[in-house]
Amino acid sequence: MEDLTAVAVHTDVSLWGLFWQAGFIVKLVMVGLLGASIWTWGIILDKSLGFGRAKRAFDRFEQVFWSGQSLEELYRNLGDKRTTGMGAIFIAAMREWKKSFEKGARSPIALQMRIDKAMDVALARESDYLAARLTSLATIGSAGPFIGLFGTVIGIMTSFMGIAGSKSTSLAVVAPGIAEALLATAIGLVAAIPAVIAYNKLSSDAGKLTARMEGFADEFSAILSRQIDEKLPRT
């Protein structure tokens, strides 16, 4: 606190000085934008790490899946683990398959439809999980500059009121106020630019992963349909 007051007495144009001299609304805007920036970078880190993890998991799963291992065995291996992505889709499909066979399925078409539904649900859940919080990136990216601009407008308004109050048009009177006001826009842009870039990158990544999962789901559906044809007694 001592430090803060010492800086506040200093009417300098440093980064902290600009922030500290700003009005309440501008300060609020700056703090909000700083929080948005932290949130943005948190999402970016989380998503890029998560997508990398998901991609590696998909690679590993596909490798195991196409290694010629029996589906039952794979299901048993994965069943007791918490799975995401392709594994989750596989498990959902296998669970439905098992349930249907335990109760003695009559119609192969109905069975096929139920398995597809289960896989669709799992796929939707997984792609939702992948795309979660990307919308907040989009929001920050589009609204950040506006919020910063709002702070700037308020700040410039305040400094022009200062001119009216001090009856002096000297640049020295206006300059600090305008500088602090522009700082708000700067923070807004700092928050928004990475958000926009990351949103575009991450949403396309999520789209790719989802497409990969869909492709797997279709392939798996085809495999299961073949199995149903083989296993069910011909009526």
Next chain:
Amino acid sequence: MRGSITSSAIIHAALLGWGLLSFSAPTPMDMANSESMPIDIVSDVSQLQKGDKKAEKNEKPAPKPTQKPQTIPDAQNVGDSETDVETKPATETKAKPVEAAEAPKPSETPVAKPDPQPEPKPEVKPEPKPTPVPATEVKPEPEPKQEVKPDPVAEAINDVKPVPAPAETPKAEPAPQAEKPAEEEFKLPEKVAMPQAKPTPPAQTAKTPDRKETPEKPKTQTASTPSKEKDGIADQVADLLNKQKASAGGAKRSTDQASLGASKTTGGSSLSQSEMDALRGIIEGNWNKPVGAEESPDMKIIVRFRLTQDGQIDGSPEVSGTGADAGLLNAVKSSALRAVMRSAPFNLPQDKYDTWSTVELTFYPGAT
């Protein structure tokens, strides 16, 4: 998610901390050597002037006539100079002694002259009065000068001199007339007045007693002429001397009648910055700097010109310049003049004509 948020917050805090340290306070801009304007305009600024409330509006705004300040201020400094000087003695000790030494001289010479003058004057004046004619006889005086030489030798031989005089007289018969006046000294002038035509030679002989006058007249003249010459030299020196006080300054004293203001509004303002910029831009665009002008950064060309109301140049601009050798200076001067002439019809606000009726432009060819 929480992990990445916290790591993001940590990264932000680190970046902000680094920013606070590195962008702490921007170094103040150094505006010292920023003479980058190649052309500078000094328009004849008629500033607001303090007029007289009771006076009427005049054609030209004029302030109250200023009072002449007390010329002899109280002594401010202790020094060696002979007069009190407001400024410090160190600078004026060189100039002042010359004035102080010269000034007494003319005063001394007139004082000295009256002493010799009263002596010859009584001699000169009383004598011309009885002889009002000699005024016409001033012409023959050069000849008596020739006779001045024998004066010291033959003051007593005055009788002898008439002998050579007859030698001259044979040319003219009036010699007997000359002999008579020689005897009667005072009647002589009256008779001389008669033969005014050309019988001057006898007059010369007759004037032998007057020789004392004639030699003395030149003396008075010579005595006076040197004094006049001395005065002339002193005047010349005094003219050459810089009599302006070193401490003098400020505006010129107003001699105009005080007025409430001008009948037309000058606004009391100079040209606005944008108008000056426009003018500067036009002239700068028309200015072709000669090759090599940019190498001499000290060069400075001043162009002064008057403008008519239409914005045309009135008369011929004065150009002066410093800071380079004569050849280059002339080239740059003429280029500056051409630039002014080429951009001649200046489009300037009419209501501020008073401010731009006389424009002084300063060109800095060295500035880029």
